Amino acid sequence: MEQRSTEGNDTAVETRGLTKRYRGGQLAVDALDLSVPRGSVFGFLGPNGSGKTTTIRMLMGLIEPTSGRARLLGEPMPRAARSVLPRVGALIEGPALYPFLTGRDNLLRYDAADPTADPRTRVPRVEAALNRVGLAAAAGKKARAYSLGMKQRLGLAAALLQPRELLVLDEPTNGLDPQGMREIRSLVRELAEEGTTVFLSSHLLDEIEQVCTHAAVMAQGRLIAQGTVAELAAGSRGRLVVTTPDPADAVRILKEHGVTDLVILDERVSGELPVPGPGADDAPLEPADLNAALVRAGVRVRAFGAERASLEDAFVALTGEGFDVAG
Template sequence: MTDAAAVIETRGLTKRYRGGHTAVDRLDLRVPAGSVFGFLGPNGSGKTTTIRLLLGLLAPTSGTATVLGAPMPRASRAVLPRVGALIEGPALYGYLSGRDNLVRYDSADPSADPRTRRARVAGALDRVGLGAAAARKAKTYSLGMKQRLGLAAALLQPRSLLVLDEPTNGLDPQGMREIRTLIRELAADGTTVFLSSHLLDEIEQVCTHAAVMNRGALIAQGSVAELAARTRGRLSVTGPDPADAARVLKEHGITDLAVTEDRVTGEVPADAELADINAALVRAGVRVRAFGQERASLEDAFVALTGEGFDVAG
């Protein structure tokens, strides 16, 4: 990950709380400029604490964090106006309309130009699909609409970096697609997007790079394609004899077998040779129409790296 300037970079970043609990442990993270960067990990892995450290909301125990080329939290006043953030859901005034919530947010920003406030608020609402609901009180919004409004607040001004924590929480499938499209558009315009999510398929669809945290430590980072390529995909055998194929595959060490009407898939041991397995099927007289290894997914890589399952359905 040295082919682009870093928008976020940490060196030995550590956060240790009283009592000895280490939430983030010697983190060396690098987020390339212009990337859509997925930040992954099980609950309690240190993702939210890391985000708080990056935004200057927490002070590190040791190590350093640089955001947009400046040290955090020391340079917070200079950096944060260039950063849009939606962390752990938006804080809204329920008695105010969606539009007036954004006006209130913008008024609190000393770098915001009051002469363009109304136009920018209207543009941010339209961009997240809330233009028609702008006059409604926020307390009447659904969870998904509140998420959209929080995202609109992050987009009130042009941002060099957008930090999003579970941005599609509460959205229906159509809303999730719209937010993914918006993230791609922002990246195409030059905004670096740092995205924490529990939806691995979402990360795989929209992100160019990713990092995996586990128990406070960074265990892998790189392009999404590189992370997936580290893991062997499942073996897939298609043909009219799936039961016979499953028997032969099991005899040759293939595990986690899944059998359908005409297809068998399974996990291949690291020392197995696919050519030998194919030859064994032929010797056993198993009829095979297709044989090969599927491309590993980001979910496969995550499970291989952490040894834990992950909620991919939301």
């Protein structure tokens, strides 16, 4: 019997040991411990096939986990599905649409199928959702004439027909052009400002960096890291770039100060900034100190910069592989 606890009260999504092995034997999700704080925009990041969709399906009660458990808004899934799911909007793998109905009629019909939706407010809610996702002008077109991006927007509109505490979006910008991506990202930020927790999966690193406060990184069904985006990016070292007509001297001085992986390209010297040691006495070496050391040694520094470590650097550092953005 499961104990009643206060666990998960301030987390919108929480999983413990969540595992899915498909019937063919494929271990798609392997002992996943996710913790999505309420109020966050949480990026669920991983290359194609890393288990994101499988996880989302388990969270939403669409498939049974092989083992482990999941909580949505503090309630166990799939047991509490009936009471929890009305508080959760979801866009999963391209929404099911009636191709011969217009976008607007699709939403009216979708809302009519929702027993928790108030029919008296249906029409204005549908119009508001269409406006929100930028589909008002195309609302009278048949859904079969919609582009993939328009279908995505319509699916998002369906998720927004009612106020939600949590939105679960599987690759929400999939199929959108850059302008459409920007619009959806700003919509996500807006929703977050209104207090909705947004859990979105993506294989696009820069997307996660642009909109998310927190992220989890998946690879091959396993969770590799999770935390705030700033923490994750800080886990990898930034790169230093110096432009100088004295590259050999610059390399010597930088090496003495712990810079590694030094590369000379004409007058451009780059290297990995040293990571502060775990000891408390190890004051982190500031890029400015390195610049001063170069100048003291008579190196003519024409330009000096430290490139901020990105989530991509962190991902590569964590997985030891590049990020596959194919598909």
